[in-house]
Amino acid sequence: MSAEISDKELEELVVRAQQGSVADFQRLYTLYSRPIYNFIWRLINSPSEVEDLTQETFMKVYSELPNLREPSQFKYWLYRIARNEVYQLLRRTKRKPEVSIDNEEMPFVEFVPDENSGLDPEERILSDELNQVINKALMSLKPKYRDVFVLAVIEKMSYEEITNIVGRSLLSVKTDIYRARLAVKEAVNNYMQGRR
Amino acid sequence: MSCKREFDILAFLDGSLPESRSSGVQAHLESCPDCAAFHEEQVAFNDLLTAVEPQPLTPPDEIWSRIEASIIESQSEERAGGTFLDRFVDFFRMPQLGYGFAAGLLLMITGIVAVHTQQSSQVVNQTLAELDRFSIEAPAGENPFLINGSDENPFFIFEEDGEGNPFRVGGVKK
Numbered sequence A: 001m002s003a004e005i006s007d008k009e010l011e012e013l014v015v016r017a018q019q020g021s022v023a024d025f026q027r028l029y030t031l032y033s034r035p036i037y038n039f040i041w042r043l044i045n046s047p048s049e050v051e052d053l054t055q056e057t058f059m060k061v062y063s064e065l066p067n068l069r070e071p072s073q074f075k076y077w078l079y080r081i082a083r084n085e086v087y088q089l090l091r092r093t094k095r096k097p098e099v100s101i102d103n104e105e106m107p108f109v110e111f112v113p114d115e116n117s118g119l120d121p122e123e124r125i126l127s128d129e130l131n132q133v134i135n136k137a138l139m140s141l142k143p144k145y146r147d148v149f150v151l152a153v154i155e156k157m158s159y160e161e162i163t164n165i166v167g168r169s170l171l172s173v174k175t176d177i178y179r180a181r182l183a184v185k186e187a188v189n190n191y192m193q194g195r196r
Numbered sequence B: 001m002s003c004k005r006e007f008d009i010l011a012f013l014d015g016s017l018p019e020s021r022s023s024g025v026q027a028h029l030e031s032c033p034d035c036a037a038f039h040e041e042q043v044a045f046n047d048l049l050t051a052v053e054p055q056p057l058t059p060p061d062e063i064w065s066r067i068e069a070s071i072i073e074s075q076s077e078e079r080a081g082g083t084f085l086d087r088f089v090d091f092f093r094m095p096q097l098g099y100g101f102a103a104g105l106l107l108m109i110t111g112i113v114a115v116h117t118q119q120s121s122q123v124v125n126q127t128l129a130e131l132d133r134f135s136i137e138a139p140a141g142e143n144p145f146l147i148n149g150s151d152e153n154p155f156f157i158f159e160e161d162g163e164g165n166p167f168r169v170g171g172v173k174k
Helices: A007-018 A022-044 A047-067 A071-093 A121-140 A143-154 A159-166 A170-195 B006-013 B019-031 B033-052 B061-079 B084-091 B095-132
Strands: none
Touching: A007 A022, A007 A047, A007 A071, A022 A047, A022 A071, A022 A143, A022 B061, A047 A071, A047 B061, A071 A143, A071 A159, A121 A143, A121 A170, A121 B033, A143 A159, A143 A170, A143 B033, A159 A170, A170 B006, A170 B033, B006 B019, B006 B033, B019 B033
């Protein structure tokens, strides 16, 4: 998921984009639009809004880029902006009911199937169902648990990187990942037991 | 689990534990069945997540097209001097306007002070005119403030000889 570019190259790219090079900004977009799109999708799970939020995120990045003091921090800054866009939408619409992580009731979420998995039909059904269970479990979490879980477990970021993005202490991040992981795992266990 | 090492085990599993502590956790997992079981569960959970995780989605090309169009629009607005609102805001940012505003403010303050001073002087004059109504004409040598013919002058307290008593000599003082 990480961009295929060295830290130094990335820094130079960011500096040139800060100076107004649209071509370099487009290169940044090419490098990061996919991870950001997937990150937002994991947090919000609504295809139409994912597109809008991705666009809003990069528009904000373009307009605020000259104010970024440390180009080396671009990646974390970008994720922070994406995360803020998601949080703002959640606050504006108040659409997503925040439930406790031990609440078994989960809201319906749209499932996006994986067309390229290469699994046989039965495995595919199980995989799809499991993915749906995981998505539902994720959507039932408070955003602060959901984003650290997505960053740590799905995006495979280090806890140090996550603290840079979410702006919380390492201990708080560790605790939230632990709670989120337990909640999602419990949902998966319940599903598996129900199948037996 | 009695060890309370879940956080460390998860950080170890997620590759976020410093090298110096990883070996300690590794050694602990070999000696503690509870923690080893917890670790095994979490490894299995991670494997499951990896197995069912869909391929990352690719954002549609239209997103960049819209962003690019917006950038081009904002650049042409900049070249044209901005939108009407920008120009309206910029008008109020002109330094000449600031100087003019400061001069106007100074003039206004000066005017207020002048009017206020004139009014104060009128009030003083009116008060003095009012006081004139209480002036008393008395024969020379007589103090109009002596009470009932008494020798004791109520206003003549500090000076025995009456020098400097404004009410004593030559009749009246205002």
